[in-house]
Amino acid sequence: MTEPIDFTKSEQYTLSIRLSADGFSFSIYNPLTDNEFCFVPYPVNVSYSMTANLKEMLSQTEALKHPYKRINILYDSVRFTPVPTELFEDEQMDTIFYHNYPKWKNEIVLCNMLEKSNVVILFAMDKHTHQLLNEQFPTARFFSTASPLTEYFAQKSRLGNSRKLYTHIREQLMEVYAYDKGRLLLINSFVCKQNTDRIYYLLYIWQQLSYNQERDELHLTGKWNGKEELLKELRSYLRQVFVIHPKAEFNRSEISKIEEIPFDMQTLLLCE
Numbered sequence: 001m002t003e004p005i006d007f008t009k010s011e012q013y014t015l016s017i018r019l020s021a022d023g024f025s026f027s028i029y030n031p032l033t034d035n036e037f038c039f040v041p042y043p044v045n046v047s048y049s050m051t052a053n054l055k056e057m058l059s060q061t062e063a064l065k066h067p068y069k070r071i072n073i074l075y076d077s078v079r080f081t082p083v084p085t086e087l088f089e090d091e092q093m094d095t096i097f098y099h100n101y102p103k104w105k106n107e108i109v110l111c112n113m114l115e116k117s118n119v120v121i122l123f124a125m126d127k128h129t130h131q132l133l134n135e136q137f138p139t140a141r142f143f144s145t146a147s148p149l150t151e152y153f154a155q156k157s158r159l160g161n162s163r164k165l166y167t168h169i170r171e172q173l174m175e176v177y178a179y180d181k182g183r184l185l186l187i188n189s190f191v192c193k194q195n196t197d198r199i200y201y202l203l204y205i206w207q208q209l210s211y212n213q214e215r216d217e218l219h220l221t222g223k224w225n226g227k228e229e230l231l232k233e234l235r236s237y238l239r240q241v242f243v244i245h246p247k248a249e250f251n252r253s254e255i256s257k258i259e260e261i262p263f264d265m266q267t268l269l270l271c272e
Contacts, residue, residue: 005038010066018265020076024057029269039261051128058136071140073133078173078189080123080144088120097122112147117154117184121147148268158182162216169222174198178209195230214239221263
């Protein structure tokens with residue numbers, strides 16, 4: 001926490017809740033001052049459903065019972081798919097989504113319209129979790145964690161003349177975002193727990209998109225064990241490999257000084 005949160009002014013603040021199978025978290029942020037910010041991780045009981053864990057967090061966390069100016073819900077899952085904006089139709093959301101994924105019970109398909117990337121992100125969320133959050137926070141906006149990253153990387157990829165591949169890595173998951181000077185080429189997600197799998201997927205995508213080993217760039221962000229080993233191995237194949245450091249990326253923000261805050265939450269808060 002950079003400064004104590006004054007909950008008598010909560011209606012000036014933005015509340016962001018991040019839901020993931022490996023743990024929940026939330027942040028409270030005053031965009032008017034920047035230094036009024038807190039980030040709170042909330043461990044989950046893996047034997048409970050996501051909805052049961054959420055009910056517990058909402059009932060036991062006093063900070064979530066105040067009114068807020070803006071409320072964001074970030075949902076972390078590999079079950080998302082991009083659709084070009086010009087091909088998107090609201091009534092076709094479920095049809096398109098379930099062309100790419102098997103249908104699950106008690107699931108709702110949502111969408112995020114991304115103007116900078118000219119793409120729509122479709123993503124699925126547990127229906128009971130969605131209903132509970134809607135009841136608690138009627139004005140909440142729902143995001144796939146891939147959505148703020150897609151927009152942020154699209155903007156970054158316009159710098160310079162090289163094509164760029166970005167990857168967001170966690171212990172269990174990895175997402176890949178490929179661009180050619182702002183034009184989105186590919187988004188994909190993978191369940192992978194080892195560096196050997198990460199290397200395989202990244203180099204395979206690099207080859208399939210005909211990226212140049214000398215000139216084009218690979219950028220990595222996220223938190224996982226074995227980061228230095230992964231960098232060493234990738235740099236034996238590709239010349240331009242970089243790690244995104246939030247403190248350097250958002251050097252004027254107090255938010256970037258908190259190491260635990262997920263990168264997708266930072267991009268959502270600081271790039272709106």
